[in-house]
Amino acid sequence: MAILSILQYPDPRLHKVAAPVTAFDDRLRSLVADMAETMYAAPGVGLAATQVDRHVQVIVADVSEKHDRLLVLVNPQIVEGSGVSTLEEGCLSVPDIYDTVPRYERIRFRACDARGATFEQEAQGLLAVCIQHEMDHLKGRVFVEYLSRLKQTRIAARMRKQQRRAM
Ligand code: NI
Numbered sequence: 001m002a003i004l005s006i007l008q009y010p011d012p013r014l015h016k017v018a019a020p021v022t023a024f025d026d027r028l029r030s031l032v033a034d035m036a037e038t039m040y041a042a043p044g045v046g047l048a049a050t051q052v053d054r055h056v057q058v059i060v061a062d063v064s065e066k067h068d069r070l071l072v073l074v075n076p077q078i079v080e081g082s083g084v085s086t087l088e089e090g091c092l093s094v095p096d097i098y099d100t101v102p103r104y105e106r107i108r109f110r111a112c113d114a115r116g117a118t119f120e121q122e123a124q125g126l127l128a129v130c131i132q133h134e135m136d137h138l139k140g141r142v143f144v145e146y147l148s149r150l151k152q153t154r155i156a157a158r159m160r161k162q163q164r165r166a167m
Pocket of ligand 1: 090091092093133134137
């Protein structure tokens with residue numbers, strides 16, 4: 001396993017659209033293992049393959065307190081959504097920025113696991129928001145892009161400043 005580096009907004013690679021996974025092989029399982037390790041180390045509650053510059057439809061998430069309930073979603077789809085969430089979200093690609101964006105409070109989703117078996121499940125609250133956030137990454141969308149132009153300009157300036165300092 002390995003810790004992968006996470007792309008930082010406004011990196012243009014965060015706007016790539018992920019392709020569906022077609023081969024459920026060892027390469028996929030090794031990507032999933034690396035993504036889980038990277039997410040836990042960050043630490044974060046969710047990570048999309050897009051964020052580690054792999055443009056395939058793979059998400060890992062774990063919103064449990066003990067970090068012992070890893071959820072792996074390959075080729076995820078939202079089947080149903082209801083309610084309006086008011087939870088603030090953050091992103092490992094946009095450190096230190098937290099805000100609310102339009103999300104369902106409850107969802108029903110369908111996905112494959114790392115072996116290619118399809119499953120359907122319901123989620124609410126933090127997990128529901130997390131899955132919608134990560135699915136946006138797979139479409140090339142970062143959560144701050146829902147915010148006002150003014151906020152986005154400020155965030156991009158702040159990120160560039162941080163990145164210059166880190167170099
Ligand atoms: Ni994110």
